[in-house]
Amino acid sequence: MTDLLEPGALVPTDDDATAPAPARGRSAVPPARGIRTAPHLRHERVLLREGARLVAGMDEVGRGSLAGPVSVGVVVIDASTRSAPQGVADSKLLTAAARQALVPRLRRWGLARAVGHASAAEIDEIGIIAALRLAGTRALSVVAASVGPVDVVLLDGSHDWLTAPAQGDLFAPEPDVGLDGVASGPRVVTRVKADRTCATVAAASVLAKCERDGLMAELAGTHPHYGWDENKGYASPGHVAALHDHGPCELHRRSWRLPGIGGWPGGDELAAALAAGDDAALLLAAEGAELAADDEFDALEGGSLGEAR
Secondary structure (H helix, E strand, C coil): CCCCCCCCCEECCCCCCCCCCCCCCCCCCCCCCCCEECCECHHHHHHHHCCCCCEEEEEEECCCCCECCEEEEEEEECCCCCCCCCCCCCHHHCCHHHHHHHHHHHCCCCCEEEEEEECHHHHHHHCHHHHHHHHHHHHHHHHHHHHCCCCEEEEECCCCCCCCCCCCCCCCCCCCCCCCCCCCCCEEEEECCHHHHEHHHHHHHHHHHHHHHHHHHHHHCCCHHHCHHHHCCCCCHHHHHHHHHHCCCCCECCCCCCCCCCCCCCHHHHHHHHHHCCHHHHHHHHHHHHHHHHHHHHHHHCCCCCCEC
């Protein structure tokens, strides 16, 4: 009897095994619509066959958060690395418990892994794009100390935010790396939805998400008003209400248009919602804040930089 998979289930893949040929008279049947294939190493292995010695998957978390750092995870493999631990997926598709359960296995998989951070103060000083680059460079410097410089970085999305622009960043500090080959940067290959198809990128997203969530939970102890142990710094209704009542703290991204404080568009409507206890209006304000953060990132991108660079 054939086992049926629920819509949205992950189909495990074995990159190290060869699938049997279909029986004579039958054609290979593609996965049913709505069934996701688990992340694999096919794209990474193409880069290794092209001559790269070390390939790293990289992903960021916390880009649209209102408070706390932006964090970048990196996982390095080479030609000897076998398939990722079962259950690896884009961190956004996993529960908190599932992500935490994966961490011990991910720390044993691959050649090296690290998470780099750029603080809210650094985001305010140099902007979100340069802060992403700073966090990614810090993560690369950690793995380079143990395995050497990475040759190629596989980056989720269509925009290469890791490579410094040719003219340089006017306000960005010099990279704090000091390792041969890291400051100049590896070749970067971008791939849309890499966090759902590339095992190294998915693993990097899980490690970065778990480490950043832990940091925000710790920070919630000293800043209890904002509920960071639950919202992790994102624009939840409770966080928006706390910003209105208490204002931002030193860990908020104060250069952003934070909801709930003076000068924020829709501030009068938000104040009325708070006074009336209107949770639906608060939720709309929170969603608007996240959209504004994404719009700011998209405007800074200035368009796609292509598939490879």
